[in-house]
Amino acid sequence: MAIVERLIDLILWPPLFYYIIFPGLIFVMIFEMFLIWSERKIAGRVQMRYGPLEIAPRLAGAPQLMADLIRYALQEVIIPRTVDKLPFVIAPIAAFVIALMPLLVTPFSPTFLPVTTEGSILIAAALTTIPPLLLILAGWASNNKFSLVGSARESFLIATYEIIILLVIASMSFLYGTLDFLKAVEAQQALLWGIILNPIAAITYFVAVMMGTSRFPFEIAEAESEIVMGAFTEYSGIMFGLAMGISYARMFVYNIIFVLLFLGGWSPLGGIVTGNYILDSIILPGASVAIKAVIISLLMVFTRAVYGRYRIDHALKGGWGFWFIMALVSIGLSAAVVYLMEVF
Amino acid sequence: MAETSAGPRYSERNVEERMGLLDKAKMHAKALSLGMLRLARPQRITLRYPLERPVLSEGYRGMIVLNNDKCIGCSLCARVCPAAAMKMFNAAPKKLRPVINYERCIFCGYCVDICPVEALYHVPVHDLVFENRDDMVFDLETFTKEPEEPEHVRKVRVVIDEEKGLRYVPVNSE
Numbered sequence: 001m002a003i004v005e006r007l008i009d010l011i012l013w014p015p016l017f018y019y020i021i022f023p024g025l026i027f028v029m030i031f032e033m034f035l036i037w038s039e040r041k042i043a044g045r046v047q048m049r050y051g052p053l054e055i056a057p058r059l060a061g062a063p064q065l066m067a068d069l070i071r072y073a074l075q076e077v078i079i080p081r082t083v084d085k086l087p088f089v090i091a092p093i094a095a096f097v098i099a100l101m102p103l104l105v106t107p108f109s110p111t112f113l114p115v116t117t118e119g120s121i122l123i124a125a126a127l128t129t130i131p132p133l134l135l136i137l138a139g140w141a142s143n144n145k146f147s148l149v150g151s152a153r154e155s156f157l158i159a160t161y162e163i164i165i166l167l168v169i170a171s172m173s174f175l176y177g178t179l180d181f182l183k184a185v186e187a188q189q190a191l192l193w194g195i196i197l198n199p200i201a202a203i204t205y206f207v208a209v210m211m212g213t214s215r216f217p218f219e220i221a222e223a224e225s226e227i228v229m230g231a232f233t234e235y236s237g238i239m240f241g242l243a244m245g246i247s248y249a250r251m252f253v254y255n256i257i258f259v260l261l262f263l264g265g266w267s268p269l270g271g272i273v274t275g276n277y278i279l280d281s282i283i284l285p286g287a288s289v290a291i292k293a294v295i296i297s298l299l300m301v302f303t304r305a306v307y308g309r310y311r312i313d314h315a316l317k318g319g320w321g322f323w324f325i326m327a328l329v330s331i332g333l334s335a336a337v338v339y340l341m342e343v344f
Numbered sequence: 345m346a347e348t349s350a351g352p353r354y355s356e357r358n359v360e361e362r363m364g365l366l367d368k369a370k371m372h373a374k375a376l377s378l379g380m381l382r383l384a385r386p387q388r389i390t391l392r393y394p395l396e397r398p399v400l401s402e403g404y405r406g407m408i409v410l411n412n413d414k415c416i417g418c419s420l421c422a423r424v425c426p427a428a429a430m431k432m433f434n435a436a437p438k439k440l441r442p443v444i445n446y447e448r449c450i451f452c453g454y455c456v457d458i459c460p461v462e463a464l465y466h467v468p469v470h471d472l473v474f475e476n477r478d479d480m481v482f483d484l485e486t487f488t489k490e491p492e493e494p495e496h497v498r499k500v501r502v503v504i505d506e507e508k509g510l511r512y513v514p515v516n517s518e
Contacts, residue, residue, distance in 0.1 A: 042383060045382065045383050045386040045388075046379050046382040046383050046386075047382075048382075048386070048388050048390070048509075049388060049390050050388060050390050050392075053392075302379065302380075302383070303376075305382075305383070306376055306378075306379040307375070322365075
């Protein structure tokens, strides 16, 4: 029995629990499977179809993604002769790992976070900018024209949305007067949710994240009907599954940041005190943050059912011509809100 | 903005000239709200085919069946067949009978049209499955037998609906 207790202790050891179980790898995997399934079901419902239904019709085809995952895991990984092997293999793996890295500094409750730092917003924003570079690397290493076109499109888009996201995050940290997620959430609990204080920043961040994680109508870098899978055309087997998961993992991380900056973090459930440490510090606040992030993600995948795909120049025009200006306006709005708070 | 709505809608190639920012926002809101409406109240027109099958119309050119008693062995069907799917053979001395090869048949129905004694007729079945290609060449016994409907199939009637597009009304098989 001592071994069992040791194992339970090891699993509940906070760093391991954080990295592996929640909100780390296992939770993100379950989240991705749920999200891809619901994306297909939502698109089916809106477009007068059923979506996945063949496997377990009574569960509305829910095990479909499990079947897909098993197929990806068992398929042969083909590495073409002409690719640059080292970056080809490293790029999707590193992109997936680094896409989850911002979770290191995003708190899920006042006490449930692995790294306590003053500059957590800065670190999270910096880490979210790295995976697109590895996506470009994957396209370059693949030695395939579709991959190269996808990489080129991604490199056009990256300059657009990263600047918008960073400006919006800057405007929100300017509003709260801090670079720490904990203090930002405390400021929101003291005053109002960020989405009410600065709605322009919220909607700009939302659209920029859709652009960044290749959701419709900005699914330009991996446009299936034009360039097979964008930068990940040459991948197969579990590498393809990983590559497909990168954008969803990034969306999850971006939405955690969205919840912490705009939707009051662990606001509704985090205040409840039951006396149980695990329930108070992990489950209730973590669940409120995760549920909000899932709802925002569902809104993002819902657009697949409605929109077509923008051309790259339209997306760039919208990005630079409208949303960039909106990001600057949001900084002005933040300044106005800060000034008003000073006055009253 | 007022003149954009009154002016030419699609003659202007450029979207920026055709509609202003507010119009675009309205369009986005309209599209998203329609999507939300469809999400809340789905209007599915999918026919779940192997489980549900539509009732086929009169004169549907499906599989072809031979009525052996009527056949006079004139071999007109084999002559008219544009895909050379129909062949005559000697069922007995001085008794020609057609057989069909569904690997070649294009379901044109010329053989049924040309038959002077109406020995050939269509049945409203078009989706038989064969395990190998030899099975697709019918002999006289299979050619004279009507293909069976698979069990556990819900028969539905396709109705064109003005609001929804297509509707499937279940048909009681009894």
